[in-house]
Amino acid sequence: MTDRPAGRPPGEAAAPSAEPGGERIDAVVVGAGFAGLYALHRLRTDGFSVRLFEASDAIGGVWNHNRYPGARCDIESMDYSYGFSEEIQQEWNWSERYASQPEILRYLTFVADRLGLWDGITFGTRVAGADFDEDTARWTVRTEGGATVHARYLIMATGVLSTARTPDFPGRERFGGEAYHTGRWPRSEIDFTGKRVGVIGTGSSGVQLIPIVARQAAELTVFQRTPNFTMPAQNAPLAPDFVREWKATYAERRALARRSGFGHSQPTNPARVMAVPDRERTAEFERRWESGGLYMLRAFSDILKDEEGNELCAEFVRGKIAEIVRDPKTAEALTPRGFPFGTKRLCSGTGYYETYNRGNVRLVDVRRTPITEITETGLRTGEQEHPLDVLIYATGFDAMTGSFLGVDIRGSGGRPLREKWASGPLTYLGLTTAGFPNLFLLTAPGSPSVLSNMVISAEQHVNWVADCLDHLRRHGLRSIEARAQAELHWVAHVNEKADETLYPRADSWYVGANVPGKPRVFMPYVGGVGVYAQKCDEVAATGYEGFELR
Template sequence: MIFATGSLSQANAPEFPGASGYRGRLLHTADWPGDADLRGKRVGVIGTGSSGVQAIPALAEQATQLTVFQRTAGYVVPARNHPLAPTETDTIEADYPTRRQALRESYGGWHLPPPLGPVAEVPRDEGLAELQRRWAIGGLCVQSAFSDVMTNPEANAVVADFVRGKIRAAVDDPATAEALCPQHFPIGAKRLCVGTDYYETYNRDNVELVDLRATPIETFTPDGIRTSARDFGLDAVVLATGFDAMTGALSRIDIRGRGGRRLRDAWAAGPRTYLGVSVAGFPNMFVLAGPGSPSVMSNVVVSIEQHVEWVRDLLAHLTDAGAGTVEATAEAQDRWVELGNQIAAGTLYPQADSWYLGANVRGKPRVFMPFLGGVGTYRGICDGVAADGYKGFTLG
């Protein structure tokens, strides 16, 4: 049984007081109906993570009035999407096998400029110039300007201050700009958002930002939303509240292992896996790109490919051995979970209430779920397990 249910596939829709009595249209970015037409409407958006960052600029062009209800300000870097010139694609395709192999051996499974080194060893002017160069390139490369951004608070602060400066430069109203500046967690500790004209959208006359930390939502009303400060009339409300990540899809399936034990019970205190692909007590079950693997901390396509190929080879090994079952041992699983926890504890990632830890879902245990050792390192570990006769597994 191979679960390819996805790490970001189960929508997270928090319950808001009064929502059942709201007479307008209630939508979720992860479950968007084909007949949704918000042109000329008064629209509210709750959430400014990746889903909100992508939706808000597009909704602002359609809505008569767009009200953004921000729960936590996030760091947003420019996507810089653009048509690829034939010369660019020709260059990539000319050396495609080498590029693909480089992805498999890299930390995140993507092509990024190498970091300058630790922030303490980089002159300030040189570091700021490098950040500016990466900002112009776009995407996630800003986060990796220095080699210690996710382990050293001082390096992280340099990058965070740079991005906050970009926010203040992009947003005309100083109060709105400050509300959009993240202050409470390291940059990158929550998923870095990639957007197009996100901050510039707040300069439009039809867009208003509501900081829910200052004026929280009290209830939905039949005609909109009431915060502690005022009522907002809304024809539609869009929940950009993301996903029950990593475990959400699996916990909603009645998966039972040895002795009838449910997977959701085995994971009641947080997910436990061996290599992120197998669970002790659940023979012949595999999870692709799930908790305990690089998964969402990587180019997920690269990680999925690695898991598919590795599980394929294990199944061939079972056939050759004449075995009917394969199961991770509890001891191997414990060691793997401990290793993942040790690596995460040496970083700044646990310092944010992120969906990496399940903090966005009420009642979900706070456990850092992805493996932070890197795609290349992880691949080497998995290959070593296979070469050692699938050490940590019991064949029966």
């Protein structure tokens, strides 16, 4: 370990800053989060020449940019970590059940040091576009600085929750106070003491941020459009005996996670929600509430499929909100209705509902009284103006597609990816898209992605891609491209699996509902992490069925 700032390269000499203009290499990786760092390591280990471009000056991806107070993972830290290296998982020690943003960044820095990754990363370099040359079967990758790199393969590890979205409220640019977005938080510490703070949004970042700001601010006004189901995180320091036991059984736990539905080792109750007596069902809900985090999603095997049983779970959580929040009107405003439990991203926080019992916290329902404009001194709704010194946008991301479409990627015939995905993302296996040879999209639409432990999913994707590139190399092949028919069959399969669940009934960011004008398409694969990996392996084992290899 080192005492330098987490996430930063260890010095100018070890982290090249010169643009490698015109360089010819095997692969370009875009993005230095969990997926990109592992892709760099795995491909270099396999003997490929690789260059990783990172727009920031630090590694970490989403954990580099989401530095807001309270930022924390909702997957347990012992699960939310790399499993490819026994040495790394034994050497690193997590301090808490759910790791905070600073600790995750320290972990990734430790991994980059341990694997010697820094010299493969070009920092401060945003990829602007990439064009596929059909004659040479190579990608010409262009940076915003004007440099070009010619690569056989382009691997997009840009993350699916990395394009921050700020609603275009009238007058937003006029606000004279401090303004922040949780997805682009500054590195310096922000002091809210004595200030009037407004937070727009009560999704995951808002739920984590709000209790901390409330303890500092003179006044906190929360502007909520849609209340979300929020579970108590039940976070705590990790006991040494617990860590030793987990590390001793890591092999079994990782195997379980890779076979599971969501990519981690949380226990799932195999019983069906309506097949047990009322008392037993309530007791299971209570156990899951006390376990905290996302455990409620595994309370019963069909909780995301059985409408009646799902509603019983939702009513249980609504009862908890009514017990915690003392003011009945505020409690009702915080109570989610109109969508099944768990079909919007389930939130996990500490003291979230309790925060609304504080005298300095107000809740404004902007569905009832919408925000009409941002003023120089605050925010105006349909009822009144709210004077503010600080305005925080906890308004999420252009999820799943935003980061891929933010790069001008043009495939065969110069067709832009943005044009192809105009009516919604089309992928084969959530890894590739027809018409774009040698392009790989990590944790993209059509894969388990955001409905899984992203580290497990990233590792599985990188391993599949690396094995594929090795297959091409061994057989003297220049390119691989998804067939259009295979892609259509996969998209139909993804939709079929989603329709077996309650997920499509919610206006969530899983379907792009948070971005005006975005096509409504359910994007993640809900068939399960283990089932998905098996399907990917079967495709590879048959000589890459559904692909054209040239």
